[in-house]
Amino acid sequence: MTYTDDHRTTHRHLRQHPRADLEAILDAGFVCHLGVMVDGAPVVVPTVYGRDERRLYVHGSVASRSLAADPNAAVCVTVTHVDGLVLARSVFEHGVNYRSAMVHGVPRMITDEAEKLEGLRRLTEHATPGQWTYARQPNRKELAATTLLSLSLEEASVKIRSGAPDDGASADAELGLWAGTLPLNARWGAPTADPLLPTGITAPAHVVARAGTRQG
Template identity: 65%
Template sequence: MNAEFDSGVVIQERNRYRVPVTFRETERTRHRRLREQGSLNRADLDAILTAGFVCHLGVVIDGCPMVVPTVYGVAPGGDVVFFHGSVASRSLVQSPTATVCLTVTHVDGLVLARSVFEHGVNYRSAMIYGTPRLITDPEEKLAGLRQLTEHIAAGQWDYARQPNRRELAATALLALDVAEASVKIRTGPPDDGDGPDAGLPVWAGVRPLRTVWGELEPDPSLAPGIDVPDHLR
């Protein structure tokens, strides 16, 4: 793949999308603590966003902070995050006029050290700052909702009934550019293996945490003869 420099940011052809290999560090995203856990690698950010579908949206409403969990989806190329909710949601109605912080976190395990002070968590986390754009064009909203749905369950958009005009009018969809982000990743064992506490008769290590899908549970009111579609198997 060919690479070039564009205004100080490395750009790489990934399929037909031009995706930055790294992203800039800003005053908001500069890592002040545990800098060794920080990453400016765009692939790390993409992997964190791709692995999840629930984010926490931080926004200030009437002078008070509010953090709202909501579902998100990433656009092809990874340069836009879509998130949605009811048009009655204050956080969504007001967020297009203000800077928000969208956070996605994955917990990979508990780090159990020899001392309580050194305990920690293995995790992957991304924070994206920006002012989201409220999507009002019906065709653009449908395309964004399709991307969000396919991010959550690939194949479901074409399988299930798609939104009608009334449902579209009741749904707020926002698009947030993935331009200013902060990524942190912690992996590995405790940090006290070579310190004074290493000689303590205390077990130390990592208790991994993995999220897996369970068996499909059919709706009790499902009509007879409707099988599980291939894309959900």
């Protein structure tokens, strides 16, 4: 698996990330951006994803026209988590603490019903563990109307930036200005019921358990 990095906290030294970093970034999110050529023009759309040990499953209806015209068309899938702002003494040294992954390759459109069900199960469970067995699962008509792509995790790149500003030992340190980081943490709130939900139906345990936990 291929990785590249411009990790600023190691004095901009390029190093190779282990596969565990890629998996951690993918597992921490559930929304990705799918970049694909559609009718000769680049299009990047947000969509949801799931994974197994070797593949990324992406809900990719926007790619169907492109792949129908060119089954060998490559795509790029990106996942990014913002961990905070880096506020330095100079504007030039400002930055963002983040974790990101890019997966490159030629996707395969899943047509087999059993494989599509498995991909959708992984996608659903990736976003909300326990929801696949709780909710009604797709019927054949719904499966036929759903576009699901399979993309190998064989070629991917990881970038991570963490830590303090880089100008603490520079001439700007003499300016007497505050510098540091402003962390960003996203957490799930309490479940909000559908207004049309009949009285007496409560949120299932696997949904309630997410409240207050960190996302990303």
